[in-house]
Every structure is written in C-alpha cells, then in structure tokens.
Amino acid sequence: MEVSYKWLQEFIELPESPEEVGKILTATGLEVEGIEKIDAVPGGLAGVVIGQVLTCTKHPDADKLSLTTVDVGAEQPLPIVCGAPNVAAGQKVIVALVGATLYPSAGEPFQIKKAKIRGAASEGMICAEDEIGLGTSHAGIIVLDPDGPASQLPNGTPAARYFNLESDYQIAIGLTPNRIDAASHYGTARDLKAVLKRPLRLPSVDAFAVAGTDLTLDVRVEDATACPRYAGVTLNGLTVGESPDWLKQRLLSIGLNPINNVVDVTNYVCHDLGQPLHAFDAARIAGGKVIVKTLPEGTPFITLDGVERKLTATDLMICDAEKPMCIAGVFGGQYSGVSAQTTSIFLESAYFSPTSVRKTAQHHGLKTDASFRFERGIDPNITVFALKRAALLIQQVAGGTVSSAITDIYPTPIESFRVPVRYRNIDRLIGIKIDHSEIHRILEALDIQAEEKTDDGFLAIVPPYRVDVTREADVIEEILRIYGLDNVPLSVNLAADSLSEFPKTDPDQWQSRVGQLLAANGFYEILTLSLTRPAYNDAIRSSLPGEDVTLLNPLSEELSVMRQTLLFSALETMLYNLNRRQKDLKTFELGKVYHKVKLDDSTTKYVERVRMSLAILGNQQPENWLQKAQPVAFHDLATAVQRILNLFRVKAYETQPADTTLFQYGVTYVVNKKPLVSLGLVNPKLTKLVDLKQPVFYADFDWQALLKLATTKVRYEEVSKFPEVRRDLSLVLDQAISFEQISKLARQTERKLLRSVNVFDVYEGENLGAGKKAYSVSFMLQDTAQTLTDATIDKTMQRLMTTFEQELGAVIRK
The missing domain is CATH 2.40.50.140 (Nucleic acid-binding proteins)
Known part of the structure; x- marks a missing residue:
C-alpha cells in the first residue's frame, strides 16, 4: 500500500521528515518498505x-x-x-x-x-x-x-x-492482512496520532446541503445480510471532465492514474478515508430504482473491462428496475458508469459483508481497491461521512448540486467488540508494568474506550473498524505496539536462557558469504514469489522430482501452484527488467521449491527444498571506448559457479551433460553420485514461454547439498621457494573428448609436480580432418623441495604425452 507524505499532513501535523515518519510507522507495525521522492514534474x-x-x-x-x-x-x-x-x-x-x-x-x-x-x-x-x-x-x-x-x-x-511545485514522498507500507483499518491516509494517521500524541484533523462536511429533491431514487436492500448498510445521494448539473491539478497530483503520488473528475473523487475518498465509493450515471438507472439483491445463477453481466461474466446465485448486485449495474463492492458495469456525457449521478457509499465480497471476488478473479477493503472489513460508521465528503468534492471539481436527501439504510447497526482485559495479563504478556494511566491514554488514542474499570482490569469497547482486535491478547498487542517494543528492556538472563549450541555449518553465514561474493562480481539478488503458473511446471514435467503442490484457494490461475524450480522466477525477473531497458543482467536467488510424492494410495509426502539460482543475460560489460560490448557466454556463468565451489572448497567432482529439458546445452557437476549444480544455456522453448527473446545462461544449485560439503577448515602450506615451470602441448583429438577428460587424466598421471592445467586455445578446421579438434593446453609444474631440472621436466611431459596418446588417441602437434 502506498501513502503520500503530503497527504498525511492534511490529517496530522508532521514536522518530522518522511524518513522519520517511516521509522515511526514501522515501529507501530505498519512496516515501511521504501520511501520514494515524487516530483510534481x-x-x-x-x-x-x-x-x-x-x-x-x-x-x-x-x-x-x-x-x-x-x-x-x-x-x-x-x-x-x-x-x-x-x-x-x-x-x-x-x-x-x-x-x-x-x-x-x-x-x-x-x-x-x-x-x-x-x-x-x-x-x-x-x-x-x-x-x-x-x-x-x-x-x-x-x-x-x-x-x-x-x-x-x-x-x-x-x-x-x-509554480508551487513542492516534491512529495511516496511511502510504501507492507500492510499485513489484519490491519485493513490502516488502508487509507486517515487510518495511517490514526496510528501516528496515538504515537505522537497529536490531534487529528478530519475534513469538515458541514457545508453539505441538499439543494432539492428533484432526482430522488427509490433505494431498496433485499439482502441485508450481505449488505448491512447502504447509503446514497444524487447530484445533478455536473460537468464531467479533467480533474484539477491538485487532485491529479494526489492520485499520481500513490500510483493511481486520473480518469475524470467524478471517478477521481471516488478514488480519492477511498484512499483518503478508507471508504470505497461508486458513482452511477443517474440517466442510465432504469425506473428510478436502485435495488441491492442477488440474481439467478448464470445471469450474464458485462463489467467495466468489457468481459462478460456469469453470475453466481450468491453474487450481490446493485440493480435498477431492469438490469444489474454493478457487482457490489467489487467491480462496476460497462453501461452504468460515469462518462463524458454524464450530467447527473447516484453516488453510493456502503458496507458490504466481507464474506460475501470475498467469495464473489475470488470466484470471478477480480481484485480491486474496493474489494481489497470490503473483503477485510471497513468501518461501518464512516459510510455517510465519506458520502458527504465525496459529494462536496464532486461539487468542487465538477459543479452541480445535491438533488436528493441522503438515503441511509442501516436496519441493524454493527456493534463494537466488548473485550474484558486484566492488568496482570497486560504485565505478563508485555513483560513489564506500564502505568495504568498510560494504558488508558494509548487505548483512548486508538478509539478504544475503557469501561467498568476496577483495580483488576476493565472492559475494552473496540470500534467495529478494528476487526483484528477481538480478544484480550489483541488489546494488549495494541498497547504494546504504541508503547513501543524498543521501550521494553531485555531480561538480563535472556541471552543465557535462550542461546543453544550453534550448528557446525551456519546456513545464514554461508548465505551471507555467497551473497557478498556474487554481489562483488556484479550479481543482484532477487526475491520472488513461491507461487507460479501451472504452465511453467507442465513445460518441464519430465525433469521434475514429483507432483505439483496446488493451492486449494488460489488468488488467480497465474498463482495457483507452488514452484518446483527457480528458473521461471529468474526469467520473469529478467523480462521485467528488459522491458524497462535494463539489458545487461546478472541475478541470483536463494529460495524454496516444493513438490509432493505419493508414498501409497493413502499417503502423500510434501517435500520442501532450498535451491540457489544464477542467471545472466546481455553483455559481459557495458560498451566503452576501449572495447566493443561482448555478449555473455557459457564460461562467464561457469566462472561464477566455480567461484562459489571454491568458496565451499569443493574441488573433486565429476561432470555429465545437463538435462536437455531445461538446457539447450550445459553440464551438471556431480559429487558423491548426486547432482550438485547444473548450468548452461536455457532451452529456447522455456524462454519463449515467458516471452523472453534473448538467450539466458542459468545455473541451479542444490543448496542443501552444497552446505553439507561446506568446510571452515583451512590447510596452510608454506609458499614454495622454487619457481614454477610452464610447458605447452597441442593435442589433436576427437571432437567428443572434453577438456575435463584431459585435465582429469593429467592429474591422475602426475600427482606430485602438476599444479594446474589450462586450455588457452581451441581450433577446429578442415586441415585437421573430419570430427577432429585441437586443444592448446598449458601445464604448470613445480617441486616444493627443489628446482626442477630439464631432465625431470622432459620426463614428466613425455609421460603425459604417452598417456594422452594411449588413453585419448591424441596426436601431439609440434
């Protein structure tokens, strides 16, 4: 959720900087994830x-x-x-x-x-x-x-x-599902009020006045369970057009695009007070009636996005005398909304049942600002206030007059929560004794009234907009978050009581070391969702270890299964960045993958494993005047993989071809007969699946297997006083023979003097013959006890050449 710093200042005095406000909000439980400066131009x-x-x-x-x-x-x-x-x-x-x-x-x-x-x-x-x-x-x-x-x-x-172009700041809040009361600037300001001990400034609606009743509609609610409160008013003589700059800037500051002055006001009030509103073109309301009811199963309805949807028998609808106009609390209809030709409107403000809205939004796969709030539970007591606020703003930006009295259908008011609280439980759960006067100050600042006070406790009267405060522990949590966790001292015995023996291999420490290594080599860490599209898992089904873990209640088809690989998370991230002109990319991610295995007809085992992925795309480095840009290659990724293996001191491994389902070509490193890491060029069929047109090199580590190989033991050797000697060979071999085979065979043949083997050139040409290639290989020799003599060097190289000729069929070129 995004809020505007300047917008917050309309509700409460804030001399603090945006950064200071962010720290205060985070301390109260409204975690600030980022602050971005927004320029007016x-x-x-x-x-x-x-x-x-x-x-x-x-x-x-x-x-x-x-x-x-x-x-x-x-x-x-x-x-x-x-x-x-x-x-x-x-x-x-x-x-x-x-x-x-x-x-x-x-x-x-x-x-x-x-x-x-x-x-x-x-x-x-x-x-x-x-x-x-x-x-x-x-x-x-x-x-x-x-x-x-x-x-x-x-x-x-x-x-x-x-030009009065003051900068604003967009504050991104990671709103938890239980804090829907804070899903507005007013709601966020309420927490600031409690912490900073400052009064709130609510906008005045005293200027609201009914100019006439010439456009009075017959409003009825047939399903009071799904719609406990419904209010509305009409306005006439409007001029729909572009919003004034102040209104557009307010919406743009929180990432909303302006539409027209009437719709913009409804969006503004939604984010201002937390009350979703909807405006209907009054001229399109048949029969002068607004009826809140359900319709028969399968009734067709075209929503604002032009999609025809089949209604269920439980979908609450806003209808006129002839047709449905809107899915209540979720989405408007195509033919009843405000347009440039609209001159009169019916403005709706309601409280819909969270359960009803949640079922409807889930069934139709519709997630809107309105449904987000309604399905969690808004304030049922702000309905008419928000309606008057919106009506006044519409008159300010679009003209017109209020042409009916307010209709407010509220047969059974929603009651406050009554929660008994004992002081001894407050002290026990928080860990310290807080003065009773401070407890009541905090609760009063949070609109929670204390009644029936005794020496032992009191009865907390919690307003209905605080849907998450229904138990004694919830009330105590409210006291603690405003009092401040930082104000609760740690027990002197806490460390001694809670520390246990540390594991020999600390996963967090190794994760940090790998992250630092990769960041130092130009990689950026990404964090992605564990939910993914079923089509991704289906595309690599043959290489997956088990069946998909499917969500019983998915948010959408796009997020209906748990991922079995980090590959598509990396590809989607790269596509997102490419679309924003970030063309040279190096990413890594440490995350979990999930699958299930049927042990028998009645038993299913769920498996959760940690993997690490690396992905590179684009050029090795930006183009500059010294050299042209070079596209990334397999060995750029292989170098990064080797650095990680070196960090874990993994030296001994075997290689085998990588899975062709995932890779067009690649290699898998195997340790103790188990795959440790696979790397290569991603199969183009998979990049095409995410609309990515550029080649991507990708590596996939079994993180848990890698941790088992980790060692902190270091063996120190004295640096040799005697020089290294380099000798080069050119070997003509069959194309099927890899450099890995050459290196492995060389180390088996000469274990004492051979320090390293490197290939510095590969040549293929017609003069070598069909199916042949030539490796130019360097060998570094060193004796730690004495200087190597020519005779020893020649003898060693002859033994290597003989081995290559006999074992690999090599022809030694002079």
Whole structure:
C-alpha cells in the first residue's frame, strides 16, 4: 500500500521528515518498505530559476535568433541565444541554468550546456512550457506577469517555488492482512496520532446541503445480510471532465492514474478515508430504482473491462428496475458508469459483508481497491461521512448540486467488540508494568474506550473498524505496539536462557558469504514469489522430482501452484527488467521449491527444498571506448559457479551433460553420485514461454547439498621457494573428448609436480580432418623441495604425452 507524505499532513501535523515518519510507522507495525521522492514534474525543475531579460537584439547571422542578456541573480548577467519570437527586454522569464537537466513534455531529457550558436555564446536557455514539462505549448517562451507574484520574487528564485511545485514522498507500507483499518491516509494517521500524541484533523462536511429533491431514487436492500448498510445521494448539473491539478497530483503520488473528475473523487475518498465509493450515471438507472439483491445463477453481466461474466446465485448486485449495474463492492458495469456525457449521478457509499465480497471476488478473479477493503472489513460508521465528503468534492471539481436527501439504510447497526482485559495479563504478556494511566491514554488514542474499570482490569469497547482486535491478547498487542517494543528492556538472563549450541555449518553465514561474493562480481539478488503458473511446471514435467503442490484457494490461475524450480522466477525477473531497458543482467536467488510424492494410495509426502539460482543475460560489460560490448557466454556463468565451489572448497567432482529439458546445452557437476549444480544455456522453448527473446545462461544449485560439503577448515602450506615451470602441448583429438577428460587424466598421471592445467586455445578446421579438434593446453609444474631440472621436466611431459596418446588417441602437434 502506498501513502503520500503530503497527504498525511492534511490529517496530522508532521514536522518530522518522511524518513522519520517511516521509522515511526514501522515501529507501530505498519512496516515501511521504501520511501520514494515524487516530483510534481519530472526533475522537479532543479536548476531552473526566474530571470529577467535585460537586453534583446537580433542575432547578426540568424534571422530567427535573438541575443539576450538575462539577470538570474548572479554577479553577472548571462548571455543567452533565444529562438522564441516573443522574447523581449524587460520580461520576467523562466531560465534553465547550465547543468540543469530538462524533462520536456515530449522527447528525451536533455542537459543544458555552454554552447556557441552561430558564433554567439549561450550560457543557459529561456524556456517554453513544453520544454520544462509544464504543458504542451511551444509557441513561445513563458512570460511571467510583471504585476503578479513574480514581481515580488527576486531574480534567481527557483521556478519550482513560483509554480508551487513542492516534491512529495511516496511511502510504501507492507500492510499485513489484519490491519485493513490502516488502508487509507486517515487510518495511517490514526496510528501516528496515538504515537505522537497529536490531534487529528478530519475534513469538515458541514457545508453539505441538499439543494432539492428533484432526482430522488427509490433505494431498496433485499439482502441485508450481505449488505448491512447502504447509503446514497444524487447530484445533478455536473460537468464531467479533467480533474484539477491538485487532485491529479494526489492520485499520481500513490500510483493511481486520473480518469475524470467524478471517478477521481471516488478514488480519492477511498484512499483518503478508507471508504470505497461508486458513482452511477443517474440517466442510465432504469425506473428510478436502485435495488441491492442477488440474481439467478448464470445471469450474464458485462463489467467495466468489457468481459462478460456469469453470475453466481450468491453474487450481490446493485440493480435498477431492469438490469444489474454493478457487482457490489467489487467491480462496476460497462453501461452504468460515469462518462463524458454524464450530467447527473447516484453516488453510493456502503458496507458490504466481507464474506460475501470475498467469495464473489475470488470466484470471478477480480481484485480491486474496493474489494481489497470490503473483503477485510471497513468501518461501518464512516459510510455517510465519506458520502458527504465525496459529494462536496464532486461539487468542487465538477459543479452541480445535491438533488436528493441522503438515503441511509442501516436496519441493524454493527456493534463494537466488548473485550474484558486484566492488568496482570497486560504485565505478563508485555513483560513489564506500564502505568495504568498510560494504558488508558494509548487505548483512548486508538478509539478504544475503557469501561467498568476496577483495580483488576476493565472492559475494552473496540470500534467495529478494528476487526483484528477481538480478544484480550489483541488489546494488549495494541498497547504494546504504541508503547513501543524498543521501550521494553531485555531480561538480563535472556541471552543465557535462550542461546543453544550453534550448528557446525551456519546456513545464514554461508548465505551471507555467497551473497557478498556474487554481489562483488556484479550479481543482484532477487526475491520472488513461491507461487507460479501451472504452465511453467507442465513445460518441464519430465525433469521434475514429483507432483505439483496446488493451492486449494488460489488468488488467480497465474498463482495457483507452488514452484518446483527457480528458473521461471529468474526469467520473469529478467523480462521485467528488459522491458524497462535494463539489458545487461546478472541475478541470483536463494529460495524454496516444493513438490509432493505419493508414498501409497493413502499417503502423500510434501517435500520442501532450498535451491540457489544464477542467471545472466546481455553483455559481459557495458560498451566503452576501449572495447566493443561482448555478449555473455557459457564460461562467464561457469566462472561464477566455480567461484562459489571454491568458496565451499569443493574441488573433486565429476561432470555429465545437463538435462536437455531445461538446457539447450550445459553440464551438471556431480559429487558423491548426486547432482550438485547444473548450468548452461536455457532451452529456447522455456524462454519463449515467458516471452523472453534473448538467450539466458542459468545455473541451479542444490543448496542443501552444497552446505553439507561446506568446510571452515583451512590447510596452510608454506609458499614454495622454487619457481614454477610452464610447458605447452597441442593435442589433436576427437571432437567428443572434453577438456575435463584431459585435465582429469593429467592429474591422475602426475600427482606430485602438476599444479594446474589450462586450455588457452581451441581450433577446429578442415586441415585437421573430419570430427577432429585441437586443444592448446598449458601445464604448470613445480617441486616444493627443489628446482626442477630439464631432465625431470622432459620426463614428466613425455609421460603425459604417452598417456594422452594411449588413453585419448591424441596426436601431439609440434
């Protein structure tokens, strides 16, 4: 969930910085996952100031250019060449200084630099509105009103101040399912109020007034269980159009796109107060009736997205006298919504049963801002207040008048929760004694009233919007999160009582070491969902260890099974980044995979294993003036894999071809007859499955098997005083023979002196003969006890050559 810092300030005074507010919210349980600065226009007009044109003459070598000097508050006026036809001496203008980056309304950003234009120096730019992203006009430069606010501002004043373009901050909150009460700016501000001990400022609705009753509708609720409260009002004489800038900026600050002034107000109030609303075109409501009811099984209904859906007999619908208009609390209909031709509306504000909305949204696979809130339980007591707030805002941005009295059908009010609480249980669960007056201050700040107070405890009256506070432990949790976990001291015996023997191999420590190694080599860690598409598992079914673990109640078909491999998580991440012009990618992930195995007809075993994946795509490094960009290759990935194995001190392993279901080509390293890691080029059929068109190299580690091989033992040897000797051989071999076979055979033949084997060239050509290739291989020899003599070296190399000829059929080229 995203909230706006400036929007929060409408509810509560916040001199604290966004970062400080984020820490406060996290401490209360509303974990802040990130804070992003939001500029009113791209770049925030940094480096753009108000200036005054002092002189303006025609350019001697260009008819359409003017030579100007502009006062921008510096020691000397700036010489600027301007091509606008309306530039003149004496004007107050907008000037982009050298070094400023401009973000035009159309086209790519560009930076202002010192330049010579037709021989004349130019140290800045006098701007038109489209050049700084404030509009689309390019007819001429922006000329400020000399008698307006600009006359009171000195030259050099930042243009952002003049245009009132203050930056905002988007605060991303990882909202847990139980805290739906905080799914709005008002709800978030309530927690800040309790912690900071400051009053809330609710918007006033006193100006709401009914101008007439000429558009009164007959509103009925036939299913009060699914719809305990339903309110509505009509407005007439509206002009639907674009929203004002302040409203658009508010929605954009939390990632919502503006639609039109009426719909934008309903979205605004939803995120402002937490009450979803819906606006119907009153002219399209047949028979002047609004009926809340269910319809027969299989009734067709076309939603706003143009999809025809078959209703179930339990789907609650908002209908008129002839047809359904909206799926209650979930999604509007295609033919009843607000359009550019709308002049009158019926504005709905309701409380729908969480169970009803959840079933309907799940059945139709619809997840909306409204259903997200309704299915968890909103505040049933804010319904009419939010309705009045929206009506006033609609009148403000779209005109019109309220043309009916408010209809509020609420036959059985939802009661507050009554929870007995004992002080001794508060002390026991929190671990310290908190003064009773502070306990009651916290509860009162959270709108929880304490009644029937005694020396032992009290009765907590919890408002119905706090659907997660229904037990004594819940009330105590509320006290603790506002009091502050950091204010509860740790027991002096806690460490002694809780520490146990550490494992010989610490998985967290090794995970950290591997992460640092990969990050140092240019890899970025990714964290992805364990839920995935069934089609992914189906595509590699033959290579999977067991059957899929399928969710009984999936959010959607796209997330209906548990993953059996990290491959598709990596591919989807790469596609996401490629679509955002990030073309050179190196990622790694440590995550779990899941499958089940049937042991017999009645027993199923669920298996959960940890895997680690590496994936690379694009170029080895960005293109530069020293060398051209080179695409990544198999050995770039193999090098990273080898570094990980070296970290775990895994030296001895065998190789075999990788599974062709996953890889077009590749290799699997085997230790103790069990696969440890497979790596290679991903099968193009699999990359195509996720719409990825570029080749991807991928490695898959069995993390648990790797941990078993981990050792912290280090064997130290004295550095040899005697030099290494290098000898090279060129071997002509059958194409089927790998370098791994050469290396393994060499080490078996010479165990004492051979330090390393490396291939530095591979050649294939017609002059070698069909099915042949040549390896150029270097051998490093060293004796730790003495300097090697020529006789010893020659004898060793002869033994190696003889072995290669006999075992591999090699021809030694001189």
